[in-house]
Amino acid sequence: MEDTTINLSTTAISTTATTTTTTKKENKTLSSKFKSPFKSPKLDDATLINISTLSTPIRSCSTPKATTTTTTTTTTAHPMIYKKITKTDQEEIILKKKNMLLHNELVNQIKSYERENNELKRMQKFITNDYSRGGGEGSTQQLIKKWRSISQMTMSYLLNSISCKIDKMGGYEEFIRKEFNMEKQKLEYHLDDGIRESYEEVMESEEFQNLNKDEQLEYQEQMENKLVELENFKTKQLERLENEFQSIIKNDSQGGLDMKQLAKRLKVDYSLVFPSEDGEDIQSQH
Known part of the structure; x- marks a missing residue:
């Protein structure tokens, strides 16, 4: 029995010894330096200072408040100097005003x-191009003659058609008489209606009714005087139309409507369409 107890104690001691040795080995391995596969950068003094500042609390890194300085400027008001x-x-x-007006007038003249000058240049350019194409002055004159011949034929056609209508109306004298009667009617209509309407509107207005009797009579006299003046003007215009009618009848009733009329x-320039004897030839034909 004693032998067995001794053996058990020895085994226990040996196991404790082995465990202590293993723990020592583990401690040695843990205490040994760990070698990383990555190389750590070398830190100089500047980086160490930066790291030390980062390790400080946040309040130390906060920027101080900017101090605002107020500057007051005093302006001295100068008194107005009136000359x-x-x-x-x-x-x-x-x-100076006269010179400015003269300057503007000269600028407008320029x-x-x-x-x-630009129009003359364009005309010169047209003529030079015409000569360069081989036409020269002759081609321009030919175009002018074509335009005149077309204009003359058109006016001769109009003259013939209008003359036929005038003959159906009763002749040239009757045609002129109807025209002057229409002009007289227009003149009488515009003058009479305008005056009478304005006179009635004034007499029926509230402003006129609010006036006293003396003022109303005075205003009526003024309006009647204006009516008399306008009547005189109308009679003069009618006399003028009658005189024009009589002069046209005396001068043009025999020949009737011609090319000049x-x-x-x-509203066509007769000399532009019929510069020389062309007009007389066409008039004699028609």
């Missing part, structure tokens, strides 16, 4: 001359 305008100053101002009614 008395003398006679010479007024003359200078008037002279612009008009420039426009005329037609050009005047159409």
Whole structure:
């Protein structure tokens, strides 16, 4: 029995010894330096200082509040100095205005001359291009003749058609009489209606009714005087139309409507369409 107890104690001691040795080995391995596969960078003094500042609390890194400085500026108001305008100053101002008006007038004249110059340049360019194409002055004259011949034929057609209508109306004298009667009616209508309507509107207005009797009578007299003046004007205009009618009848009733009268009614320059003997030839034909 004693032998067995001794063996058990020895085994226990040996196991404790082995456990102590293993724990020592583990402690040695843990206490040994750990070698990382990555190389750590070398830190100099500047980086160490930066790390030390980062390790400080946040309140140490916070920026201080900016101090605001207020500057007060004092402005001294200068008194207004009024200069008395003398006679010479007024003359200078008037002279400056006159010079400005003269300058504007000269500028407008220069612009008009420039426009005329540009038109002449365009005409010269057209003529030179015409010559360069081999036409020369002859081709331009040919175009002018074509335009005149077309205009003359058109006016002759209009003259014939209008003359036929005038004959159906009863002749040239009756045609002129109807025209003047229409002009008289227009004149009487515009004058009479306008005057009468304005006179009635004034008499029926509240402003006129609010006036006293003396003022109303005075105003009525003024309106009646205006009516008399307008009646005199109307009679003069009617007399003028009658005189024109009589002069046209005396001068043009025998020949009737001719090419010159037609050009005047159409507002066409007769000399431009019929410069020389062409007009007489066409008039004789028609």
